[in-house]
Amino acid sequence: SSELTQDPAxxxxxxQRVTITCQGDSLKNYYATWYQQKPGQAPVLVIHGNNxxxxxxxxxxxxxxxxNTASLTITGAQAEDEADYYCSSRDNSGNLFGGxxxxxxx
Amino acid sequence: QFHxxxxxxxxxxxxxxxxxxxxxSGYTFTGYYIHWVRQAPGQGLEWMGWIDPNSGATNHxxxxxxxxxxxxxxxxxxxxxxxRSLSSDDTAVYYCARGGPPxxxxxxxxxxxxxxxxxxxxxx
Numbered sequence: 001s002s003e004l005t006q007d008p009a010x011x012x013x014x015x016q017r018v019t020i021t022c023q024g025d026s027l028k029n030y031y032a033t034w035y036q037q038k039p040g041q042a043p044v045l046v047i048h049g050n051n052x053x054x055x056x057x058x059x060x061x062x063x064x065x066x067x068n069t070a071s072l073t074i075t076g077a078q079a080e081d082e083a084d085y086y087c088s089s090r091d092n093s094g095n096l097f098g099g100x101x102x103x104x105x106x
Numbered sequence: 107q108f109h110x111x112x113x114x115x116x117x118x119x120x121x122x123x124x125x126x127x128x129x130x131s132g133y134t135f136t137g138y139y140i141h142w143v144r145q146a147p148g149q150g151l152e153w154m155g156w157i158d159p160n161s162g163a164t165n166h167x168x169x170x171x172x173x174x175x176x177x178x179x180x181x182x183x184x185x186x187x188x189x190r191s192l193s194s195d196d197t198a199v200y201y202c203a204r205g206g207p208p209x210x211x212x213x214x215x216x217x218x219x220x221x222x223x224x225x226x227x228x229x230x
Contacts (some may be wrong), residue, residue: 043151
């Protein structure tokens with residue numbers, strides 16, 4: 001079956017740029033979406049359709065996709081961006097989530 | 107605005123069943139799929155399946171094919187999911203989330219509205 005692979009943990013200095021990546025064959029044929037989850041809270045959609053921000057998501061969040069790799073970039077990371085980030089996509093049988101990346105803002 | 111409100115926490119014994127409900131408001135319930143996602147303690151998100159509230163059609167992740175039933179009641183804009191033959195491995199927070207419309211076969215829309223989560227604990 002398909003899977004999506006993420007680095008388990010990434011850190012970034014306050015105000016700097018960070019990119020979180022996600023790899024998987026399903027990304028060649030289906031859109032990538034990204035979710036932010038803070039402790040004890042439900043996930044929040046931050047990017048859909050590879051590179052689209054829902055209303056209310058700060059413009060420091062951006063997304064891209066190239067072949068089988070999707071990326072989430074935070075330009076000017078803030079303390080409140082510290083969270084778990086999950087990529088997701090459809091596949092031939094349903095939906096997939098990556099294992100998640102824990103982002104630490106130093 | 108759009109909301110999904112889930113039923114409260116539940117504690118079950120191994121072998122029992124649990125049913126979690128998810129009531130939608132603020133949008134046309136039959137216009138968007140409802141997905142179910144769970145998260146075991148300290149673990150990542152796991153997709154379980156979706157239901158089309160309009161037709162009642164469902165699609166389950168393979169590992170849940172035999173133990174999970176998803177239903178909906180359009181008269182009260184509520185989706186429900188029953189999980190049978192519970193074990194300790196099913197201890198998790200269960201979320202419902204609004205997906206895209208039926209024609210969104212490529213997953214463009216994402217899961218844009220989430221319920222607050224329902225904690226299910228399986229313990230003897």
